[in-house]
Amino acid sequence: MALILSIETTTTNCSVAISEEGKTIVLKEDNGNGYSHAESLHVFIDEVIKSANIQGAELDAIAISKGPGSYTGLRIGVSAAKGLCFSLDKPLISVSTLEALACQVNAFDGVIVPMLDARRLEVYSAIFDNNYKAIREVQAEVLDADSYAKYLENGSVHFVGNGVEKTKGLISHPNAIFVEGKLPSAKEMGALAYDKFKKNDIEDVAYFEPFYLKDFIALKPKS
16 A cells, blocks of 8 residues: 655645545645645645544655746745655655646547646646647747647647636637646646656655756846
Protein backbone atom coordinates (compact mmCIF):
# COMPACT_ATOMS: atom_id res chain seq x y z
CA MET A 1 0.00 0.00 0.00
CA ALA A 2 1.54 3.28 -1.13
CA LEU A 3 0.31 6.46 0.55
CA ILE A 4 1.35 9.67 -1.21
CA LEU A 5 0.66 13.23 -0.12
CA SER A 6 0.29 15.60 -3.09
CA ILE A 7 0.68 19.38 -3.02
CA GLU A 8 -0.58 21.76 -5.73
CA THR A 9 0.06 25.52 -5.42
CA THR A 10 0.77 26.70 -8.97
CA THR A 11 -2.37 28.86 -9.28
CA THR A 12 -4.86 30.38 -6.85
CA ASN A 13 -5.97 26.86 -5.95
CA CYS A 14 -4.25 25.74 -2.75
CA SER A 15 -4.78 21.98 -2.95
CA VAL A 16 -3.57 19.02 -0.90
CA ALA A 17 -4.54 15.35 -1.26
CA ILE A 18 -3.61 11.92 -0.03
CA SER A 19 -3.81 9.00 -2.43
CA GLU A 20 -3.63 5.27 -1.81
CA GLU A 21 -2.31 3.14 -4.67
CA GLY A 22 -2.90 6.11 -6.97
CA LYS A 23 -6.51 6.75 -5.90
CA THR A 24 -7.31 9.98 -4.06
CA ILE A 25 -8.83 9.24 -0.66
CA VAL A 26 -8.71 12.71 0.94
CA LEU A 27 -8.73 16.15 -0.70
CA LYS A 28 -8.63 19.63 0.80
CA GLU A 29 -8.47 22.74 -1.36
CA ASP A 30 -9.39 26.38 -1.63
CA ASN A 31 -9.73 27.68 -5.17
CA GLY A 32 -10.82 31.22 -4.34
CA ASN A 33 -9.58 34.22 -6.28
CA GLY A 34 -6.82 35.13 -3.80
CA TYR A 35 -3.56 33.37 -3.04
CA SER A 36 -4.04 31.82 0.41
CA HIS A 37 -1.13 29.39 0.18
CA ALA A 38 1.11 30.89 2.86
CA GLU A 39 -1.75 30.84 5.37
CA SER A 40 -3.55 27.66 4.33
CA LEU A 41 -1.08 25.12 2.99
CA HIS A 42 0.31 23.69 6.24
CA VAL A 43 -3.19 23.71 7.78
CA PHE A 44 -4.48 21.70 4.82
CA ILE A 45 -1.57 19.25 5.08
CA ASP A 46 -2.37 18.61 8.75
CA GLU A 47 -6.08 18.24 7.98
CA VAL A 48 -5.70 15.66 5.21
CA ILE A 49 -3.32 13.57 7.30
CA LYS A 50 -5.81 13.58 10.17
CA SER A 51 -8.73 12.87 7.82
CA ALA A 52 -6.88 9.87 6.40
CA ASN A 53 -6.43 8.65 9.97
CA ILE A 54 -2.69 8.20 9.56
CA GLN A 55 0.53 9.65 10.92
CA GLY A 56 2.91 11.60 8.72
CA ALA A 57 5.50 8.87 9.15
CA GLU A 58 3.15 6.42 7.39
CA LEU A 59 3.36 8.37 4.12
CA ASP A 60 5.49 6.72 1.47
CA ALA A 61 6.27 9.84 -0.58
CA ILE A 62 5.54 13.52 -1.06
CA ALA A 63 4.46 14.70 -4.52
CA ILE A 64 4.75 18.30 -5.69
CA SER A 65 3.22 19.97 -8.71
CA LYS A 66 6.38 21.25 -10.36
CA GLY A 67 5.04 23.96 -12.65
CA PRO A 68 4.87 26.08 -14.63
CA GLY A 69 2.73 28.54 -12.73
CA SER A 70 2.86 31.30 -10.17
CA TYR A 71 6.43 31.97 -9.05
CA THR A 72 5.39 32.61 -5.44
CA GLY A 73 2.97 29.69 -5.38
CA LEU A 74 5.64 27.34 -6.68
CA ARG A 75 8.15 28.51 -4.08
CA ILE A 76 5.68 28.00 -1.24
CA GLY A 77 4.64 24.54 -2.42
CA VAL A 78 8.16 23.28 -3.09
CA SER A 79 9.44 24.61 0.24
CA ALA A 80 6.66 22.81 2.10
CA ALA A 81 7.25 19.57 0.17
CA LYS A 82 10.99 19.66 0.80
CA GLY A 83 10.42 20.34 4.48
CA LEU A 84 8.19 17.29 4.76
CA CYS A 85 10.66 15.12 2.88
CA PHE A 86 13.53 16.14 5.15
CA SER A 87 11.58 15.88 8.40
CA LEU A 88 9.87 12.58 7.56
CA ASP A 89 12.74 11.12 5.49
CA LYS A 90 10.49 10.51 2.50
CA PRO A 91 11.21 10.68 -1.26
CA LEU A 92 10.10 13.64 -3.36
CA ILE A 93 8.15 13.07 -6.59
CA SER A 94 7.53 15.88 -9.07
CA VAL A 95 4.39 15.90 -11.21
CA SER A 96 3.87 17.98 -14.34
CA THR A 97 1.28 20.63 -13.58
CA LEU A 98 -0.08 20.66 -17.12
CA GLU A 99 -0.22 16.87 -17.36
CA ALA A 100 -2.28 16.69 -14.18
CA LEU A 101 -4.52 19.48 -15.49
CA ALA A 102 -5.04 17.59 -18.76
CA CYS A 103 -6.25 14.60 -16.75
CA GLN A 104 -9.33 16.61 -15.75
CA VAL A 105 -10.64 16.23 -19.31
CA ASN A 106 -12.29 13.02 -20.52
CA ALA A 107 -11.82 13.27 -24.27
CA PHE A 108 -12.87 10.47 -26.63
CA ASP A 109 -11.00 11.96 -29.57
CA GLY A 110 -8.83 14.89 -30.56
CA VAL A 111 -6.28 16.51 -28.32
CA ILE A 112 -6.19 18.24 -24.94
CA VAL A 113 -4.51 21.61 -24.41
CA PRO A 114 -4.05 22.43 -20.73
CA MET A 115 -3.19 26.11 -20.39
CA LEU A 116 -2.32 28.45 -17.55
CA ASP A 117 -2.80 32.18 -17.78
CA ALA A 118 0.36 34.27 -18.09
CA ARG A 119 0.71 37.95 -18.84
CA ARG A 120 -1.46 39.68 -21.45
CA LEU A 121 -2.22 37.23 -24.29
CA GLU A 122 0.36 34.70 -23.19
CA VAL A 123 -0.27 31.23 -21.77
CA TYR A 124 1.82 28.31 -20.57
CA SER A 125 0.53 25.29 -22.44
CA ALA A 126 1.24 21.76 -23.62
CA ILE A 127 -0.62 19.35 -25.88
CA PHE A 128 -1.69 15.79 -25.04
CA ASP A 129 -3.60 13.16 -26.95
CA ASN A 130 -6.83 11.76 -25.50
CA ASN A 131 -4.82 9.11 -23.64
CA TYR A 132 -2.82 11.86 -21.90
CA LYS A 133 0.35 11.17 -23.84
CA ALA A 134 2.35 14.33 -24.47
CA ILE A 135 2.58 15.28 -28.15
CA ARG A 136 4.00 18.78 -27.66
CA GLU A 137 6.20 19.97 -24.82
CA VAL A 138 5.39 22.83 -22.47
CA GLN A 139 5.77 26.26 -24.03
CA ALA A 140 5.11 29.88 -23.21
CA GLU A 141 3.22 31.25 -26.20
CA VAL A 142 1.38 34.39 -27.23
CA LEU A 143 -2.10 33.55 -28.49
CA ASP A 144 -3.67 34.75 -31.72
CA ALA A 145 -6.53 33.66 -33.96
CA ASP A 146 -4.33 31.07 -35.68
CA SER A 147 -3.06 29.36 -32.52
CA TYR A 148 -3.47 25.56 -32.63
CA ALA A 149 -4.83 25.82 -36.19
CA LYS A 150 -3.26 22.56 -37.40
CA TYR A 151 -4.79 20.65 -34.49
CA LEU A 152 -8.20 22.30 -34.90
CA GLU A 153 -8.31 21.36 -38.57
CA ASN A 154 -7.71 17.70 -37.72
CA GLY A 155 -10.29 17.26 -34.96
CA SER A 156 -11.49 18.33 -31.54
CA VAL A 157 -9.25 20.44 -29.34
CA HIS A 158 -10.19 20.53 -25.66
CA PHE A 159 -8.86 23.64 -23.92
CA VAL A 160 -8.71 23.51 -20.11
CA GLY A 161 -7.29 25.73 -17.38
CA ASN A 162 -7.42 29.38 -16.40
CA GLY A 163 -6.04 30.37 -19.80
CA VAL A 164 -9.33 29.37 -21.41
CA GLU A 165 -11.04 32.73 -20.95
CA LYS A 166 -8.56 34.66 -23.07
CA THR A 167 -8.45 31.83 -25.62
CA LYS A 168 -12.23 31.95 -26.11
CA GLY A 169 -11.94 35.55 -27.21
CA LEU A 170 -9.49 34.67 -29.99
CA ILE A 171 -10.39 31.23 -31.30
CA SER A 172 -13.84 30.54 -32.72
CA HIS A 173 -13.22 27.31 -34.63
CA PRO A 174 -16.08 24.76 -34.44
CA ASN A 175 -13.65 22.07 -33.25
CA ALA A 176 -12.62 24.14 -30.22
CA ILE A 177 -14.09 22.85 -26.96
CA PHE A 178 -13.58 25.08 -23.92
CA VAL A 179 -13.64 23.35 -20.55
CA GLU A 180 -14.20 26.23 -18.16
CA GLY A 181 -13.73 26.71 -14.44
CA LYS A 182 -10.84 24.27 -14.03
CA LEU A 183 -7.60 24.80 -12.12
CA PRO A 184 -4.76 22.37 -11.38
CA SER A 185 -5.67 20.20 -8.39
CA ALA A 186 -3.89 17.70 -6.17
CA LYS A 187 -6.77 15.30 -6.91
CA GLU A 188 -5.30 14.30 -10.28
CA MET A 189 -1.73 14.09 -9.01
CA GLY A 190 -2.09 10.82 -7.12
CA ALA A 191 -2.19 8.47 -10.10
CA LEU A 192 0.70 10.25 -11.84
CA ALA A 193 2.79 10.27 -8.67
CA TYR A 194 2.07 6.60 -8.02
CA ASP A 195 3.32 5.66 -11.50
CA LYS A 196 6.58 7.46 -10.76
CA PHE A 197 6.79 5.94 -7.28
CA LYS A 198 6.62 2.41 -8.71
CA LYS A 199 9.51 3.27 -11.04
CA ASN A 200 11.49 4.94 -8.25
CA ASP A 201 11.42 8.09 -10.39
CA ILE A 202 12.18 10.55 -7.61
CA GLU A 203 13.91 13.90 -7.22
CA ASP A 204 17.02 14.95 -5.33
CA VAL A 205 15.37 16.83 -2.47
CA ALA A 206 18.32 19.11 -1.87
CA TYR A 207 18.68 20.28 -5.47
CA PHE A 208 15.16 20.11 -6.87
CA GLU A 209 13.82 23.38 -8.29
CA PRO A 210 10.37 24.14 -9.72
CA PHE A 211 9.83 24.41 -13.47
CA TYR A 212 9.34 28.16 -13.80
CA LEU A 213 9.59 28.12 -17.62
CA LYS A 214 10.35 31.85 -17.55
CA ASP A 215 12.51 33.97 -15.27
CA PHE A 216 10.76 35.79 -12.47
CA ILE A 217 10.26 39.50 -13.16
CA ALA A 218 9.70 41.73 -10.16
CA LEU A 219 7.31 44.57 -11.00
CA LYS A 220 7.84 47.99 -9.48
CA PRO A 221 4.99 49.07 -7.22
CA LYS A 222 2.83 51.87 -8.53
CA SER A 223 3.52 55.21 -6.88
